[in-house]
Amino acid sequence: KKVAILISGGGSNMDALVKSMTGDHPARPVLVLSNDPAAGGLAKAAGLGVPTAVVDHRAFAKDRAAFEAALHSALLDVQPDIICLAGFMRILGADFIQSWEGRMLNIHPSLLPKYRGLHTHARALEAGDAQHGCSVHEVTAALDDGPVLGQAVMPVLPGDTPETLAARLLPLEHALYPAVLRRFAAGDARPVMLGG
Ligand code: GRF
Numbered sequence: 001k002k003v004a005i006l007i008s009g010g011g012s013n014m015d016a017l018v019k020s021m022t023g024d025h026p027a028r029p030v031l032v033l034s035n036d037p038a039a040g041g042l043a044k045a046a047g048l049g050v051p052t053a054v055v056d057h058r059a060f061a062k063d064r065a066a067f068e069a070a071l072h073s074a075l076l077d078v079q080p081d082i083i084c085l086a087g088f089m090r091i092l093g094a095d096f097i098q099s100w101e102g103r104m105l106n107i108h109p110s111l112l113p114k115y116r117g118l119h120t121h122a123r124a125l126e127a128g129d130a131q132h133g134c135s136v137h138e139v140t141a142a143l144d145d146g147p148v149l150g151q152a153v154m155p156v157l158p159g160d161t162p163e164t165l166a167a168r169l170l171p172l173e174h175a176l177y178p179a180v181l182r183r184f185a186a187g188d189a190r191p192v193m194l195g196g
Pocket of ligand 1: 007008009010011012013014041086087088107108109134166173
């Protein structure tokens with residue numbers, strides 16, 4: 001299976017995914033694509049020997065359709081079987097998602113269905129949640145709303161801030177996403193549950 005990974009920033013989740021696709025893993029990374037030419041993850045991907053591409057959303061002004069057409073075309077060049085959104089910070093329109101539906105995953109830093117959208121750590125703290133975590137889900141047209149394929153759970157500790165939660169959550173993301181990808185690539189629909 002060929003995997004394309006979409007990033008916008010540091011790409012720590014991309015790094016974990018690429019490093020996991022070795023040996024008898026049914027998938028291999030074929031492209032790391034960023035909407036931001038300055039994304040630190042591009043250099044990481046190059047260092048890991050994965051081809052990279054940039055489709056700069058700022059080059060399309062407000063023309064979302066043109067941006068997504070360029071994104072689609074860059075992906076068609078590699079013909080991925082699976083697309084992993086990993087710290088990808090652009091909201092994708094329904095048409096783009098439809099053309100990749102069932103083959104596109106995303107990692108979201110909350111225990112979905114809680115806290116779709118942004119500022120998930122602050123919202124978990126404000127709610128006084130005893131637990132927090134991350135979810136990998138299939139991408140559907142509704143934001144952060146597709147079938148959940150795996151979750152990692154951790155306690156919220158006294159004195160936690162959004163920053164300490166995010167920092168403690170990141171290693172769990174790096175464990176969860178590769179575990180979900182391996183099952184998804186093997187056609188194994190069992191959800192992955194870590195921690196808790
Ligand atoms: C992570 O918090 C992840 O949950 C979110 O983007 C953040 C940065 O991810 N999706 P990465 O280091 O760029 O993979």
